Amino acid sequence: MTSDALPAIREPFDPSDVTWTPVSRKLVGARLTVAAFFVVPLLLLAVAGAIAGGDAWLWSLPALVVLLGLWIVWLVPRQVGAMAYAERADDLLVRHGIMVRSLVVVPYGRMQYVDVNAGPLARKFGIATVQLHTAAPATSAAIDGLPPHEAARLRDRMASRGEARLAGL
Secondary structure (H helix, E strand, O other), X not given: OOOOOOOOOOOOOOOOOOOOEEOOOHHHHHHXXXXXXXXXXXXXXXXXXXXXXXXXXXXXXXXXXXXXXXXHHHHHHHHHHOOEEEEOOOEEEEEEOOOOOEEEEEEHHHEEEEEEEOOHHHHHHOOEEEEEEEXXXXXXXXXXEEOHHHHHHHHHHHHHHHHHHHHOO
């Protein structure tokens, strides 16, 4: 058998028959804000420790915290860019991850209920999270960073598709 006769190997995390819908880029700002709540106080503590200690080598701690902050600023937009979902006829696909990639396929007939959540910070950034719950916790999925109107539309659509699939059992 020649290599021309072999079927094309598809990427397991990017099925060819799927149109992905990315999450909102506003999620980047929300995640960077959460990171700043941890990095800024840590930086202030490191600077205070370096000043109080008086040793020159102690300034390496604030430098490490700054490097951590820069790494987070570089990483978060890439993480958000890797997040997407796709609606198919019988299931919902949710993908995320850069280094450790994940693709969750949730059949509509297995959905028990769908939640929409938006805490104070998410509301400030105009985003929400849709959480899909199934009987098996391993197949439950969450889609972060959706505009509220899209989260409501997706919630209603998933709930109605789930009810339709359960009615057919």
